[in-house]
Amino acid sequence: MKILVDENMPYATALFSDMGEVIPFNGRSLTAAQVRDADVLLVRSITNVNAELLAGNHQLKFVGSATIGTDHVDLAYLAKCNIPFSNAPGCNATAVGEFAFIAMLELAQRVNSPLKGKVVGIVGAGNTGTATAKCLQAYGIKVLLNDPIKAAEGDPRSFVSLDTIMAQADIISLHVPITRTGEHKTKHLFDEARLSALKPNTWLVNCCRGDVIDNQALIKVKQKRTDLKLVLDVWEGEPKPLPELVKLAEFATPHIAGYSLEGKARGTFMLYQKLSLLLNLPADKSLIDLLPTFNIKEVEFMTAPNEKALLQLARFVYDLRDDDLIFRNTFLNENGFDIMRKNHLHRREFSALALAYNNLSDVNWLSNLGFSGVGQ
Ligand SMILES: NC(=O)c1ccc[n+]([C@@H]2O[C@H](COP(=O)([O-])OP(=O)(O)OC[C@H]3O[C@@H](n4cnc5c(N)ncnc54)[C@H](O)[C@@H]3O)[C@@H](O)[C@H]2O)c1
Numbered sequence: 350m351k352i353l354v355d356e357n358m359p360y361a362t363a364l365f366s367d368m369g370e371v372i373p374f375n376g377r378s379l380t381a382a383q384v385r386d387a388d389v390l391l392v393r394s395i396t397n398v399n400a401e402l403l404a405g406n407h408q409l410k411f412v413g414s415a416t417i418g419t420d421h422v423d424l425a426y427l428a429k430c431n432i433p434f435s436n437a438p439g440c441n442a443t444a445v446g447e448f449a450f451i452a453m454l455e456l457a458q459r460v461n462s463p464l465k466g467k468v469v470g471i472v473g474a475g476n477t478g479t480a481t482a483k484c485l486q487a488y489g490i491k492v493l494l495n496d497p498i499k500a501a502e503g504d505p506r507s508f509v510s511l512d513t514i515m516a517q518a519d520i521i522s523l524h525v526p527i528t529r530t531g532e533h534k535t536k537h538l539f540d541e542a543r544l545s546a547l548k549p550n551t552w553l554v555n556c557c558r559g560d561v562i563d564n565q566a567l568i569k570v571k572q573k574r575t576d577l578k579l580v581l582d583v584w585e586g587e588p589k590p591l592p593e594l595v596k597l598a599e600f601a602t603p604h605i606a607g608y609s610l611e612g613k614a615r616g617t618f619m620l621y622q623k624l625s626l627l628l629n630l631p632a633d634k635s636l637i638d639l640l641p642t643f644n645i646k647e648v649e650f651m652t653a654p655n656e657k658a659l660l661q662l663a664r665f666v667y668d669l670r671d672d673d674l675i676f677r678n679t680f681l682n683e684n685g686f687d688i689m690r691k692n693h694l695h696r697r698e699f700s701a702l703a704l705a706y707n708n709l710s711d712v713n714w715l716s717n718l719g720f721s722g723v724g725q
């Protein structure tokens with residue numbers, strides 16, 4: 350069996366080589382000729398899976414995407430051809446939640462305006478929005494959720510309108526899929542009118558899809574509004590973001606909010622579970638066995654951390670400033686965006702770091718944030 354696997358899918362060989370020949374490919378340049386005799390195709394978000402790519406293949410048994418987003422996959426075409434498909438919902442939720450939270454801590458430090466006490470509006474309360482809310486709430490931040498679809502489905506959480514978020518939130522964090530039609534379409538959800546209406550000093554964080562914000566309009570508005578602060582991980586026109594917009598963002602990264610080692614490994618592992626089920630094979634490998642131990646054994650607190658100490662702690666796990674700097678220095682190089690993603694040194698999630706403390710009460714919030722070992 351030929352299993353074509355995006356080269357940026359960690360642990361694919363360890364997980365799939367018992368099932369067949371694992372053949373890595375470059376996700377941006379995959380061709381129909383390469384796919385012609387594949388039995389299984391495992392992609393990430395940069396490969397468009399459609400009739401053009403698959404028409405020459407008459408033996409494909411499974412297509413998987415190690416992502417939550419499915420906007421790169423023609424699901425109707427796969428269904429028409431009876432090709433089973435699976436994505437990996439939730440695989441990178443913790444990674445995105447921690448990325449957004451760390452970005453807010455970094456921004457708070459940079460502009461000298463504490464995160465504590467701010468109100469954060471989350472647009473899209475699915476996997477990544479919920480994970481972001483979990484971090485914020487663990488730290489005692491008031492969170493407003495907007496998700497008309499979940500609200501209509503009867504999700505028991507409290508939801509507010511987007512207008513309420515616009516009026517009340519100091520920080521707005523975007524966590525919606527890209528959709529181009531329908532009542533709740535998200536393409537340019539933040540258009541010029543909405544961007545212009547952001548209340549003074551709003552921080553806007555986008556870790557979902559670039560085209561949820563009209564990037565040209567964002568440049569126009571931001572050039573007039575120095576009070577707005579931007580954290581942008583995703584861009585219209587990836588892998589070629591508008592250089593003007595990169596300059597205007599406080600933190601800029603190349604679509605790596607979901608790139609924790611755990612998150613990427615979970616994506617591969619979820620597809621391994623799906624394919625095993627489909628082929629009626631036992632899924633007896635373990636994800637935990639694959640992940641390396643973290644290079645810091647334990648951090649011990651003598652006093653409960655304040656916001657500055659919390660940021661220092663977060664930086665042990667992920668220093669966003671490093672990625673922001675590498676990105677600014679390289680994104681204009683040929684294939685700079687993709688090369689940085691490919692060579693990204695996967696950060697770890699908070700759970701990789703064990704905390705210890707001496708006689709401190711009231712530190713459960715750190716374990717609610719996701720760190721392990723608190724109180725043990
Ligand atoms: N930057 C990254 O590395 C990265 C990582 C993971 C996901 N993503 C992107 O983020 C998106 C969200 O990821 P997720 O795992 O949370 O997906 P999800 O499907 O679990 O959640 C998305 C939520 O958005 C809601 N929604 C849809 N349209 C809406 C609208 N108009 N207004 C408000 N809410 C709306 C849905 O009801 C759903 O609850 C993905 O589709 C993907 O495009 C990016």
Ligand SMILES: O=C(O)[C@H](O)[C@H](O)COP(=O)(O)O
Pocket residue numbers: 357392393394395415416417418419441604607608
């Ligand atoms: O949709 C997703 O899950 C993310 O956008 C995904 O993590 C992006 O990473 P890629 O698949 O492009 O490596």
